[in-house]
Amino acid sequence: MDAAxxxxxxxxGAGPVGxxxxxxxxxxxxxxxILEAGTTAGxxxxxxxxxxxxxPWRFNLDAAAVRLLESSGWEAPRPTALPYGGELVDNYLAPxxxxxxxxxxxxxxxxxxxxxxxxxxxTHTRNRDTTPFTVRVEHADGETRDHTVAAVIDxxxxxxxxxxxxxxxLPAIGEDTAADRISAPLPDVTGRDRAAFAxxxxxxxxxxxxxxxxxxxxxxxxxxxxxxxILWAVRSDSAAKVYGGGDADGLPAxxxxxxxxxxxxxxxxxxxxxxxxISSLKSLDSHVTVxxxxxxxxxxxxxxxxxxxxxxxxxxxxxxxxLDPAVEAPRELGPLIDxxxxxxxTVPPHGARLLAxxxxxxxxxxxxxxxxxxxxxxxxxxxxxxxVVAALAGDREAADIVQLELPETGVxxxxxxxxxxxPAAATAAGPDAGCCAAPEPVxxxxxxxxxxxxxxxx
Numbered sequence: 001m002d003a004a005x006x007x008x009x010x011x012x013g014a015g016p017v018g019x020x021x022x023x024x025x026x027x028x029x030x031x032x033x034i035l036e037a038g039t040t041a042g043x044x045x046x047x048x049x050x051x052x053x054x055x056p057w058r059f060n061l062d063a064a065a066v067r068l069l070e071s072s073g074w075e076a077p078r079p080t081a082l083p084y085g086g087e088l089v090d091n092y093l094a095p096x097x098x099x100x101x102x103x104x105x106x107x108x109x110x111x112x113x114x115x116x117x118x119x120x121x122x123t124h125t126r127n128r129d130t131t132p133f134t135v136r137v138e139h140a141d142g143e144t145r146d147h148t149v150a151a152v153i154d155x156x157x158x159x160x161x162x163x164x165x166x167x168x169x170l171p172a173i174g175e176d177t178a179a180d181r182i183s184a185p186l187p188d189v190t191g192r193d194r195a196a197f198a199x200x201x202x203x204x205x206x207x208x209x210x211x212x213x214x215x216x217x218x219x220x221x222x223x224x225x226x227x228x229x230i231l232w233a234v235r236s237d238s239a240a241k242v243y244g245g246g247d248a249d250g251l252p253a254x255x256x257x258x259x260x261x262x263x264x265x266x267x268x269x270x271x272x273x274x275x276x277x278i279s280s281l282k283s284l285d286s287h288v289t290v291x292x293x294x295x296x297x298x299x300x301x302x303x304x305x306x307x308x309x310x311x312x313x314x315x316x317x318x319x320x321x322x323l324d325p326a327v328e329a330p331r332e333l334g335p336l337i338d339x340x341x342x343x344x345x346t347v348p349p350h351g352a353r354l355l356a357x358x359x360x361x362x363x364x365x366x367x368x369x370x371x372x373x374x375x376x377x378x379x380x381x382x383x384x385x386x387x388v389v390a391a392l393a394g395d396r397e398a399a400d401i402v403q404l405e406l407p408e409t410g411v412x413x414x415x416x417x418x419x420x421x422x423p424a425a426a427t428a429a430g431p432d433a434g435c436c437a438a439p440e441p442v443x444x445x446x447x448x449x450x451x452x453x454x455x456x457x458x
Contacts, residue, residue: 002232006032006148007148007149007150008031009025009031009032009033009149009150009152009153010035010112010115010147010149010153011034011133011153011155012112012115012152012155012156012308013035013036013157014035014038014041014093014106015044015045015155016045016060016062016366016378017365017367017381017382017384018034018036018155018400019041019062019102019365020062020382021155021365021389022034022106023064023065023102023254026064026101027064028309028389028395029393030393031105035107035147036109037112037156038109039108039111039140040094040108041093041106042088042160043108045085046085046189046192048085049085049086049089050188051085052083053082054297055377056079056081056082056338057076057078057079057082057250058079059379059397060088060092060378062291062385063382063386064386065092065096068102069092069096069099069294072095074095075244077092077178078445097223107137108140110134111137111139112136113136113408114134114136114315114317115134115135115154115316115319115362116136116318117134117154117359118131118148118420119131119134119186119407120131120317122320128212129361132149133144133148133361134148135149135152143329150363151360151362151392152363153363153365153385153389154316154368155366155381156368157310157366157368157384158312159192159367160312161309161312162305162308162309162310163305163307163309163372164307165182165281165290166278167278167279169234171279172279172280172281173279175278176345177281178282178283178303178383180280181287181288181300182302183197183304183305185210187214187236187304189221190217194221194287196302197228198224198227199225200227200302201229201287201299201301202230202231202300202301202302202303203232204232204303204306205278205306207234207306208242208306209376209426211232211234211242211244211304212242215261215424216257216260218270219269226451227327230269231270231271231273232265232272232273233276233278233292234273234274234352239261239262239272242261243261247270257412270452273292273296275294276292276296277292277293277294278290278293279291279293281396283289286301287299288303290303309367311328312370319357320357321358321359322357322358323371324338325369326338326372327372327373329369330355330357330364332355332370333355333450334371336348337375339373347380349385349403351386351391351399351402352387352388357433363394365381366381366384366385380404381436383402387402398411426448449456
């Protein structure tokens with residue numbers, strides 16, 4: 001960044017990793033410009049505030065952010081407690097964003113629509129490395145403005161772009177026109193979104209723990225609203241991967257959740273349809289008809305897509321990227337996180353060198369850096385930005401020393417395309433309790449359930 005010392009570093013996204021990047025930039029004497037599309041910091045997490053994370057607080061706090069908070073008198077939460085999404089926002093991200101050092105540099109309602117080099121498209125090479133970046137932003141006041149910055153850290157995540165319901169990576173025919181019948185990926189079935197599900201036919205699509213938790217929440221709802229009908233469609237020929245090992249499971253919480261889903265299916269509370277690869281959706285006045293590739297159909301009032309997420313790369317069309325052809329992560333990182341071979345606990349520490357792209361001083365970090373891989377952890381993202389900021393500050397030695405200590409399996413989920421920290425919906429304690437019934441399940445979460453990292457067919 002020698003040629004642009006007086007320009008800020010753009011941080012796209014004010015989630016946990018984006019704010020951590022800002023904290024590290026401030027410690028290094030660099031100026032962050034934090035651009036958040038939502039109305040508040042942590043806006044994406046706020047949409048699933050009813051969900052409990054698998055990993056305890058000590059894996060969800062960034063060191064530089066904590067140092068900044070503690071200087072204002074903030075008290076850290078108990079490190080072994082498992083936070084809800086809402087607690088992560090209210091007790092950590094909101095106080096961090098409110099600090100004068102961060103608040104003065106945070107623009108909310110600022111949606112980044114493009115990143116490029118100032119005055120040149122991606123085909124131009126001469127003086128490229130010394131040319132500042134232009135970040136085009138649609139602001140809440142209706143204006144579109146260009147911001148000139150020295151470097152860009154894209155921590156915008158993947159929440160805004162879920163995987164489609166259709167097979168082969170494509171939306172099912174008619175999926176777009178049936179959008180009003182498709183819910184958010186992690187609906188608050190028994191709370192905020194109750195009215196959309198009570199007494200209705202609900203089709204849950206997916207074979208990860210997001211699906212399992214949604215199914216058990218729907219079963220809780222159905223006890224109070226008996227007209228609620230629960231349908232479950234998976235692409236694979238069996239739901240065994242979701243059921244897990246039951247009482248013999250190495251992680252009791254996983255066995256509890258999987259065992260409860262199995263019992264609900266066997267009791268007829270959940271209507272399971274296996275081998276159901278969705279080919280089309282037909283939206284009618286009263287419901288939507290979902291058709292499988294083999295011709296079977298299901299009628300539903302609302303569809304819950306538990307199919308994971310993928311990165312939005314459209315805003316980076318004018319940036320020179322090198323992406324792994326399979327998972328759409330940075331090329332050097334892709335083989336290390338490929339869910340065919342890795343789970344959360346087997347991904348090695350990595351920093352600026354592995355995250356670099358041909359365009360100097362541009363980095364994708366956080367969940368978005370993992371592309372379509374589901375094995376991301378917040379702690380991984382924090383180490384990423386520590387290394388990236390060190391590299392931007394010219395401290396290559398610090399950038400190259402990457403260290404990360406994680407439990408091998410204790411904070412991993414099996415949700416294809418979602419963070420390994422999320423989700424683990426809390427349920428009432430008892431014999432049918434879900435994964436978070438225990439008051440202090442230290443490092444209890446879900447490993448992949450497979451020999452490697454993929455969750456199985458959706």
